[in-house]
Amino acid sequence: MTTSTSLVYLIALPLAGAALLLLGGRRTDKWGHLLATALSASSFGVGVYQLTQMLGRSTEERPVSQKLFDWINVGAFNVDAGLLLDQLSICFVLLITGVGTLIHIYSISYMSHDQDRRRFFAFLNLFIAAMLLLVLGDSYLSLYVGWEGVGLASYLLIGFWNQKPAYATASKKAFVMNRVGDMGLSFAIMIAFATMGTVSFAGVAEQAENTSEAALTGMGIMLLIAAAGKSAQFPLQAWLGDAMAGPTPVSALIHAATMVTAGVYLITRSNFVFDAAPTAQLLVVIVGAITLMFGALIGTAKDDIKKALAASTMSQIGYMILAAGLGPVGYAFAIMHLLTHGFFKAGMFLGAGSVMHGMDDEVNMRKYGALRKFMPITFATFGLGYLAILGVPPFAGFYSKDMIIETAFNAGGVKGIILGSVTLLGAAITAFYMTRVMILTFTGTKRWDENAHPHESPWLMWLPMAILAIGSVSSGFLLSRGDALVNWLHPLFDHHEEHEQHLLEPIVVSGLALTMVAIGIAIAFVKYSRQDVASVAPEDVSVFTKIARQDLMQDRFNETVFMRPGQVLTTTLVATDEVVIDGTVRTVGKIAMGSGSALRGLQNGFVRSYAALILLGAVALVAAIWVVVQ
């Protein structure tokens, strides 16, 4: 394997930015945002340099590693802190730093009126550094550090405007739900260490063959829980909608393009575990399938533009998780959809931010309408993202989503048919709710407040949107041309060259998918374009809409199943603690205080007493030795 000394700069540059801006305080207010952007961009530069180096080497020589230091060295437990850049992580590095830099640029303008802009940029840089550590760590333990780091950055950024109690609560909710997932990851690491004695990716991959399937299944399930927490998958999905409380660039970067895809990374990175544990793999598929429907259904009922996009993110990540659960054939498609999604979803979020910017931070789509004329650039870039997510050829989503649908159909037997149908249905619902967003926002009649003055955003904001729109158009074609990404990732995944049974020909799949998309669009048109849209959400709706508006009861479910029993448990524990434990402690404390006070009497301040004490002590000592010896 090739070694390098420059990998660490990928992480060190943004980390230094975060440290400088946080420690430098107000002094860095004037230029902090520029420094942070420059550092993120230079990290992207290092990433591009690494890619060119990588392209110049033969396939086996492509992965690059760098050992940083002996991290833990206790008995049989040895972990080096090391970085690993291979074909998989370079995809993430470029996505994180590339999209990250664009969003830095966007935020310069978006956050220009916020007096805490410097702190915002410090957190953004912190996030970039942590996310890079997550994808560059060469062991589950290093990954865990990055995993917690992005959790922290996400918490800080969701609650960036924590003067609003609701936003602070949202960040706490995200943090707590993520902790559940993090526990899964720590259990997975413990299982790996207990059964295989190693926590490095290479070590676990090597040992996976000699490990019992039960252990691997356990580890796989724990990894899946971790992935579900971070990637907002069923049943840990409830935090993502609330996470939209953060500033919109954060939603674009962290809660659409990068951090929430960490679960997909974890599962593809752990391919050696899942390939050897079919039960865990099946669970991955099921979770993906449930979430993609779940997110899509929520998306149909949301009037808040960011929450609608968040539901869509959840659903799209469901596609990726599903693909990753389909084994070697699916990993590359999961990553491809992840990359294209990174472009079009980040672009649409930035578009949503641009709309909010022009509409005095109004997020309710029922108060939009006819914005096309006032924000042509936003409309164009958002529209390209829209076409991409629908999977209309030749936009990016067409390539990546069709591949997933096709792979799902080819999974074989009943499973294949069920999964294929779910993904197809998901595509139709996606088309429906995304068209709804487009119509409500950009076309139809004006439904604004009287004092709204919609206007196009400054170039610093639309430029990143335009660049992302180019990605939404072209990335799918570029990545799938000659199976570029599949071949690139191929050495990492144990891809058996078996001739798969094609249940459906690719052309048939595409045809079916496009038909479903067309149906979705048509329904949306009939419902929202043909008739006037009320600027207040109607109350007399079907019970299904009501449930969907309440996020399919996810919060009520959590409250009933976890929170209430948890509260009962804690009150009981508190009561027990007060009576039994505190009582004991207080009694012990009283005894200790009492004896302390008594002993304190010895300390009367007279030298003669002290000398007498020493003399007594000496006599006692000699006597004691005497007794012992006798």
Add this chain to the structure above:
Amino acid sequence: MTFTAPVLSYSLLSPMLFLLAGALIGVLVEAFVSKAARPAVQLTVTLGALLLALMQLWQIRGEQSLTAAMGSVVFDGPAALLQASILIIAMISVFLIADGEHFAALPAALPGSEEERQAIQSGNQITEVYPLTLFAVAGMLLFPVANDLITLFVALEMLSLPLYLMAGLSRRRRLASQEAALKYFLLGAFSSAFFLFGAAYLYGFSGSISFSGIRQGIVGGGGNDVLLLIGIAFLSIGLLFKVGAVPFHAWSPDVYQGAPTPVTAFMAAATKIAAFGAMLRIYYTVFANAQWSWTPVLSGIAIVTMLLGSLVAITQRDVKRMLAYSSIAHAGFLLSGVIALNKAGLDATIFYLFAYGIATVGAFAVVTLVRDSSGEVTDLNRWRGLGKRSPFAATSFALFLLAFAGIPLTSGFIGKFSIFSAAYESGAKGVVLAGVLSSAIAAFFYIRVIVLMFFTDATEDGTSVEIPSILTRATVVIAAVITVALGVYPAPLLNFITDLAIFIR
């Protein structure tokens, strides 16, 4: 009658010689340098001597010799480690001493008298404290490397005498300070007498004053055991007095409270290292084969010391007295490392000494910062709400308290864990049980202080926190960084100690 010139290995003795030379230069500076320039010159000379000594020590760290000074001084790995610890702690203590606020301009004058007013007006400062410190440090370096009873006694007096003086130099509460100095001196003399008495018995037992001679006497057997046992007992009393073990601890709360706080910091940290260093050498090499006689008794003392120190600490209302009792409890913890009598115990004790010494200096450094118009405020009730007024002082003090309590991620945890596991390995289960129990008691009062500082509202009484001088701030920051670093990543130092700490006989 012919004289043979003594053969001295100067390179091995040079750390001590540098300090003594620095001290003598300091005396000359007192005589010849103008009053205004003296503080700066003395500080430079003192720090220079300490730094030179430390650098020299780094050069010779791997060497071993039984005959560094005609058999009177031994040099080996533990010696290097202990001396280095003493030097580092002395250095950061000197930073505190350099903050001249703590010392009387003219200690002999009555507080508030005309003489004192004149002394202050003419810009007098006690710069004699610097050469005194260097003399004391030189004695401390000699204490753990002495290889016969005479050298050991000389070293004991060399480190004690300057400390007696330094304890009486306080500017505020002058009488308490002088009373403390006198108490320390009288009781120190008393215990020195025991020490000498014990040395005489050991000579009577073995016919030798050298450690190797006494050891051979024990190994060979056949001597008069009564002489040996009384010798061990009385020699131990001298050493136990210095480390402040019960029942020879009575001086320490009064002296810790009365002495100027920088001196207390220095005394509490460095003296403990020196005295435990000497103890380790004596019990691990000289008395090792008479283990049957002293281990049970020393275990008893360790248990009583831990428990009494922790219990009485709870009832203290004065922060310096509280730290004094905590120091007594820590003497008990450290004794369990001596009792362990195995390699792990030696390594753990050396690590613990360094970690505890650093945290102690840091804690007292914070104490120097909390003041009102009449000097330091040591009444704990007036530390209420310190966290709001001075996050720097309160946070660092909390850190040091957590280290004393042995909370993970501080050096104290690693120290306690390794020292108790060494003692457990050697079979001293009772000591470990008492140790864990008293750690729990101790945690109670450390955490109480943290609660007081952070979660109680302040009373308006004009307690203010001094903006720390650069040197004091440096002491606090260095101590805090080391405390955390040794808690988070102790492996390099532990490995270094394990490789180096082997006694030669």
